[in-house]
Amino acid sequence: MKKIRIGIIGAGRIGKIHTDNLMRLPQAEIVAVSDLFAGPELEAWAQERGIAIVTKNSNEILANPNIDAIFICSSTDTHVPLIKQAAQAGKHIFCEKPVSMEIKQTEDALEAVRQAGVKLQVGFNRRFDHNFKRVREHVQGGTIGEPHIIKITSRDPNPPHPDYIKVSGGIFMDMMIHDFDMARFLSGSEVEEVHAMGNVLINPVFAEHGDLDTAIVTLRFKNGALGVIDNSRQAVYGYDQRVEVFGSKGSAAANNDHPNTAEVSTSEGIVRDKPLHFFLERYNEAYIEETQIFIDCLLNDKPLPVDGNDALQAERIALAAKLSISLSRPVAISDIAELSKQLSKSV
Amino acid sequence: MKKIRIGIIGAGRIGKIHTDNLMRLPQAEIVAVSDLFAGPELEAWAQERGIAIVTKNSNEILANPNIDAIFICSSTDTHVPLIKQAAQAGKHIFCEKPVSMEIKQTEDALEAVRQAGVKLQVGFNRRFDHNFKRVREHVQGGTIGEPHIIKITSRDPNPPHPDYIKVSGGIFMDMMIHDFDMARFLSGSEVEEVHAMGNVLINPVFAEHGDLDTAIVTLRFKNGALGVIDNSRQAVYGYDQRVEVFGSKGSAAANNDHPNTAEVSTSEGIVRDKPLHFFLERYNEAYIEETQIFIDCLLNDKPLPVDGNDALQAERIALAAKLSISLSRPVAISDIAELSKQLSKSV
Amino acid sequence: MKKIRIGIIGAGRIGKIHTDNLMRLPQAEIVAVSDLFAGPELEAWAQERGIAIVTKNSNEILANPNIDAIFICSSTDTHVPLIKQAAQAGKHIFCEKPVSMEIKQTEDALEAVRQAGVKLQVGFNRRFDHNFKRVREHVQGGTIGEPHIIKITSRDPNPPHPDYIKVSGGIFMDMMIHDFDMARFLSGSEVEEVHAMGNVLINPVFAEHGDLDTAIVTLRFKNGALGVIDNSRQAVYGYDQRVEVFGSKGSAAANNDHPNTAEVSTSEGIVRDKPLHFFLERYNEAYIEETQIFIDCLLNDKPLPVDGNDALQAERIALAAKLSISLSRPVAISDIAELSKQLSKSV
Amino acid sequence: MKKIRIGIIGAGRIGKIHTDNLMRLPQAEIVAVSDLFAGPELEAWAQERGIAIVTKNSNEILANPNIDAIFICSSTDTHVPLIKQAAQAGKHIFCEKPVSMEIKQTEDALEAVRQAGVKLQVGFNRRFDHNFKRVREHVQGGTIGEPHIIKITSRDPNPPHPDYIKVSGGIFMDMMIHDFDMARFLSGSEVEEVHAMGNVLINPVFAEHGDLDTAIVTLRFKNGALGVIDNSRQAVYGYDQRVEVFGSKGSAAANNDHPNTAEVSTSEGIVRDKPLHFFLERYNEAYIEETQIFIDCLLNDKPLPVDGNDALQAERIALAAKLSISLSRPVAISDIAELSKQLSKSV
Structure with missing residues (x-):
């Protein structure tokens, strides 16, 4: 069975939710997690889940050839640069909303995605x-x-x-x-x-x-x-x-x-x-489903249900x-x- | 327009409700009301409603040739004798539930109704x-x-x-x-x-x-x-x-x-x-409708929707x-x- | 018991509704009804309800000294002139909404009401x-x-x-x-x-x-x-x-x-x-209550719950x-x- | 962290549900699964879940010293003998309802549980x-x-x-x-x-x-x-x-x-x-919770919420x-x- 290998960028509340939801999916494998404040606590958390790589540096994830897709769960100001980098690195992207607070920047990020031919799903979980x-x-x-x-x-x-x-x-x-x-x-x-x-x-x-x-x-x-x-x-x-x-x-x-x-x-x-x-209780199932569908669309090359244009x-x-x-x-x-x-x- | 002329026997709470509901019907005319405890208060109440005859004696109602139908709203122990008398007098009957607490007595009352060929509706308002x-x-x-x-x-x-x-x-x-x-x-x-x-x-x-x-x-x-x-x-x-x-x-x-x-x-x-x-608030409309239908069935010689057998x-x-x-x-x-x-x- | 004697101006659907609701109130007496299209049909309708006067001319109502209050149920363009006339005639007024479609006219009508010292309720039944x-x-x-x-x-x-x-x-x-x-x-x-x-x-x-x-x-x-x-x-x-x-x-x-x-x-x-x-079924009780309260406020000189300023x-x-x-x-x-x-x- | 090591007896629909629910619990480890019809399919299913032992013979589970507790998910006629054997082997028991269809047999099974001092929870999931x-x-x-x-x-x-x-x-x-x-x-x-x-x-x-x-x-x-x-x-x-x-x-x-x-x-x-x-959708959460509580009670030596007497x-x-x-x-x-x-x- 083919698996999508994933890197999580940003291990706050929503990053951890996505991680746990992805871990239930047999077709997803979480390879690495990065967070600015990574430390012993995050390492223990990652170890419990069998995640091999824990880093403070998101570049380690973006540069890792064994990673197919990334989840951008860091603060909003980092979304656009991370999307651009990930696109250049040929990685598919799941990005939390909003992509940015400046229309121009969002347009730039989408252009990078388009040129790289990668897929981008935005976290409109509802x-x-x-x-x-x-x-x-x-x-x-x-x-x-x-x-x-x-x-x-x-x-x-x-x-x-x-x-x-x-x-x-x-x-x-x-x-x-x-x-x-x-x-x-x-x-x-x-x-x-x-x-x-x-x-x-x-x-x-x-x-x-x-x-x-x-x-x-x-x-x-x-x-x-x-x-x-x-x-x-x-x-x-x-x-x-x-x-x-x-x-x-x-x-x-x-x-x-x-x-x-x-x-x-x-x-x-x-x-x-x-x-x-x-909200995590209210939209619990929706969070699960959005990641399932993201993985499914990547594996089967189907169009994503919420893309950059929606953002x-x-x-x-x-x-x-x-x-x-x-x-x-x-x-x-x-x-x-x-x-x-x-x-x-x-x- | 033909009208059904009515006598009310028993002017307690339910007797008064039926009276007020009947008064809304153009085809019903209340001719008389009897109550064991009739007095100035009941007389005033009747006068306000234009009811000509107020009496302590239900026989005055049963003997009145200008009355087509009676409403039996007195205590349960009076139901059977009143039904029998009314049947003999050729009057149609609306009787509150239950007809009696003795099956044999109820059967006797129904037999009297049958023999007289009058109509009997029972107050199963629900x-x-x-x-x-x-x-x-x-x-x-x-x-x-x-x-x-x-x-x-x-x-x-x-x-x-x-x-x-x-x-x-x-x-x-x-x-x-x-x-x-x-x-x-x-x-x-x-x-x-x-x-x-x-x-x-x-x-x-x-x-x-x-x-x-x-x-x-x-x-x-x-x-x-x-x-x-x-x-x-x-x-x-x-x-x-x-x-x-x-x-x-x-x-x-x-x-x-x-x-x-x-x-x-x-x-x-x-x-x-x-x-x-x-209950009078809850079943207000039902009380209105059961009297409307009773009057309508008498006027148009239609079978009553709740009869003696139902009782x-x-x-x-x-x-x-x-x-x-x-x-x-x-x-x-x-x-x-x-x-x-x-x-x-x-x- | 003191009664409010009422004239109905305009006997279309809503005028008839108000009439029937007022007839249930022991403190209200409908003396007259006027309608531009009054004829045999309206006369029969009025007779059934014991309304003595039926006329095409609303002035007969406004000039009638035995009328305490009027219900304006005619078309909207007639509201302002009728309010002014009624105010001058010292009659209390119940007027259907809207008073008019021109703010200035409505203000004039309210001024007439104020000067005459009569009461005005507007038909915001909801x-x-x-x-x-x-x-x-x-x-x-x-x-x-x-x-x-x-x-x-x-x-x-x-x-x-x-x-x-x-x-x-x-x-x-x-x-x-x-x-x-x-x-x-x-x-x-x-x-x-x-x-x-x-x-x-x-x-x-x-x-x-x-x-x-x-x-x-x-x-x-x-x-x-x-x-x-x-x-x-x-x-x-x-x-x-x-x-x-x-x-x-x-x-x-x-x-x-x-x-x-x-x-x-x-x-x-x-x-x-x-x-x-x-709407007449939905707001049936509300229509009944607004007329009850109008009559009650007139009888007991209480402030009306919906007045000209609300309009x-x-x-x-x-x-x-x-x-x-x-x-x-x-x-x-x-x-x-x-x-x-x-x-x-x-x- | 202490873990409860579990053997599943009977891998039909409900046995599989319990297995998947137990796998989410960090304090539970599924060591073995037995089923009369064990074969390649069940082996593949077990392997996916990292369950080491798959057998047709429930005795292998009952005799395994590395197993702390068993889940009895086999047909009703096997419940009483399995409870007795498990009790003698000193293993805690989760048994699907009913324990048996004969009161005397159920009483015997409960007596065996009592004498062995093990714990027994019954699957009243609702x-x-x-x-x-x-x-x-x-x-x-x-x-x-x-x-x-x-x-x-x-x-x-x-x-x-x-x-x-x-x-x-x-x-x-x-x-x-x-x-x-x-x-x-x-x-x-x-x-x-x-x-x-x-x-x-x-x-x-x-x-x-x-x-x-x-x-x-x-x-x-x-x-x-x-x-x-x-x-x-x-x-x-x-x-x-x-x-x-x-x-x-x-x-x-x-x-x-x-x-x-x-x-x-x-x-x-x-x-x-x-x-x-x-029913598995309707009581999904209830199934999860009953296994969580079972594991928690075993780990912390708390009384079980549904025991043999309830059965x-x-x-x-x-x-x-x-x-x-x-x-x-x-x-x-x-x-x-x-x-x-x-x-x-x-x-």
Whole structure:
């Protein structure tokens, strides 16, 4: 049996998740792991999993001829250089989202991938979620006719650490980018125009970094459909992840996942447990499936289900949303380059 | 337009409900009301509604040639004599459930009705409930194939007043009789065998009167299906009224009605309001519909949807359940006469 | 018992509904009904209900000294003149929404009401709906903390007749106006800024009249909260009426009402009946309650729950939404007068 | 790190499941696997998993001094002899349910376990299910007060193969035994009396083997509560696994698990996907957890959560249910020995 030999770059939380998921796959073999902070702890962790090479230097992975593909799980600012290097080294790439926070850089990275002829999958894990996949199947299968309205609710259970807010890229590039991808995934169409409204209602620390903690974005799609996404950095009742596609023949909607179906009826009312709280628990199966499919596509030379263009389009929508906030008006995707230029001049 | 002229016998809670529901119907005219405790209060109530005759004596209603039909809403012990008198007087009859607590008496009353050629409807209001009707439609329409298992949950929000427990006829004849009728209604079949298990878990006052407050009864139907009914005299979360019919092609189930659909999600969990609490609120529409249909069937000479035989069959099942508790064994409906005789001898 | 004597102006569908609801109230007496198309049919209808006066001329009602209050159920263009006349005649007023399609006219009508010292209630019936009232109670009671996001979905089961589209005032003034009022009702705050996105996806006839059939509007409230409303003129699965208020301590959401709770499980899936389809059925109780409260407030000199200012504010938001579509940008409520002027000049 | 070294006896479907679940546990090491039909296929399967020993002879496992614990996953008739041998060999035991179909044999096996001082866990996997655990937590925590009624619905998606029906031990010992254990688990009390009603409604092949395919069993518990279990061998809509505990302060109920939360609304109605169909999918996590806990209890010398006595009590209830069917009357658990004797004589 042919195996895909993998190097993991970045062994933080998400790097470790991918590692454990890959280890279940008989067709995947993890050869090496690199992390800036590699030390005895990571070595023990790697040894338990039979991973031979542990290094602080990602170049050791990129230069290793026995590695077929890499997983880029390091911080966002490293994504573009690593993609370029990996592409030049002829390695296939799985990269966490976003590829970068600068459209130009993302375009450069994709160009490098194209020229090298390697494959690139981006970590939009939610496409592999059992609920959203099922909604998309109904849309694709024609159950609801032509899509008219796409609605996405996405609220985190807790705001990120203040240190992270500084470097996150802001609510649109860091958080809502998943929903921009979901909007394209569900509608089967590209976004043409974006209008964003936002506020700081949870914690003033967001304002200190020029960020928002609550936002509603409306979208106009090429196929004529309209969309709306609402984000909050803090839903005290858990991770709120719902979608709805409404169309000419009906609607398909996905509700939250709960840890159990138990329902208690007392003199106070009817109560059930909150939705799943933690994103790794909520999207556990989706993380497993995205790596399975990545390996399967490499082995069988099939097209990847989420590629560099998907990353680029979502980043463009995120940029349009940022510009819309700055300009207090709707922004066409086709205008973002020009508007960015103007805006940077005026600053 | 022809009108049905009505006399109400018994102006307690249920008599007043029927009166108000009948008053909405253009084809019904309430001519008279009788009640043992008629007085100034009832007179004022009747005057407000334009009811000309108020009396303590039900004979005045039975003898009134301007009355076409009567509603018997007085205490259960008066049902049989009133039915007989009304039949002899040629009046159509709507009688609250149960007709009586003695099968023989019910049979006598039905015989009088038959001989007089009048019509008799019995107050099994739940047959007209929006949920149960819909389940029955699915069963009748073949959606779920041949019925295999019929399940009925019926729990009151509060136990009756201790004074009522004495005269209620017991949990099977007073409360579960509705469910026995529902079992026949949903299964489309007669009950052949009954096994009852019960206990006193809520209030020892039930035991003092030889009654139960919690009971589970299993049923075997002529068509081979099995059934189970559970009753409790106290569901602190409200009036619990659910049914399920399971068959060869699937199941049809009805859940409780709630006062609203509002759902609150907080850090404590997901909460919604309790089901409707009060039976008059829960079955409000069903009470309206049963009187509408009664009037309509009289006017258009159509067969009534719940007749004397339905009362008799439900009473037989209730008696079988009582005997099953006394004898600690299953009881066939065909054996109840013989067993009752034996049991009364042995006492 | 004191009674409020009422004249109905306009005996179309909604006028007849209000009449029947008022007839149930012992404290209300319907004295007269006027309709431009009054004839034998309306006379028969009135006679059945014991309404003495039937006329084509609303002045007969306005001049009648035995009438305390009028219900304005005629076409929208008649609302303002009728309100003014009724105010001058010292009669209290219940007026269907919208008061008018011109802010200035509505302001004039309200001024007349103020000067005459009569009371005016506007027919925003949804405020009296069991689901939305419960959500509002949770918001007011602090269950969900400070409101951050208000979401309203409102989709009609069928588009209106093409003849009506011409005179409807457009999706914002005719349909979404209910939702603008609901947004104020649920948020407990005024709207400051409005952005609208819309399209014609259902039927080109809307475009022919410069109207939209699908729209998403985002709102910014004075208290900092954000809101979003989505409307469609055609939800094939029924009348879709849902709201959600999300805040610092949780969320309160109301789902649709269904005709029953029956659920069928077969090899094909789990199926339940569609939501209630017809607005008169869906909001039946709310229509009853708004008239009860109107009569009660008149009798006991209590402040009305939905008054002229509520009408005015909702109309302002609707106008802002229209301007936002015309200008393709967000519109502040404080700018609508100036923008309207500019826009009318430029035309 | 200390590891528990394990031998698997019986490598059919469930033996393979346990193996894969154990392989995820760092504290478990699978040393050997035996199966009557061991051959190249099983050897390949074992090699992939790094299991050194593959044999047809379970004695090789029982005699291996490097094995600490065994998993008995072979056919039911082998359970008792294997338990005895393993106990004598000083090995801890995980045994699939039921231990045997003869109470006396089960008692003998438990005696051997007791004398040898080894530990025995029985495969009542449903105790580890997320839904049922949560209901039990509510019961134990007092949320619903004193339990009054325990209801369990358990319906298989498809009937077993006719060949299996012959040797299954019948619906009570093979299928409902899980529910008898669940009844004890949820009520926190022992069963005193059992009444069973059953029929053959799905396939006459059950009757040919003296078995039933549809059954309802009522239970009386020592703490006074009543219970009811309904079983069907064929629910066409999927695996139907629901429980409800109703008590003095309310009820706790668990509904089915679904593959996703997607809901489709069309002009036909509201549809969602059927519940999970296959028991290994439905109880996937429960299977994982029961092995984790077994290993953890062995390593840390903690009492096992489901032991031999739990197996024995469930088998007694199953026997009482069989006797109840034969005798057409309720059967007390305390009478089963005497009744079995009488019944075997009379045959």
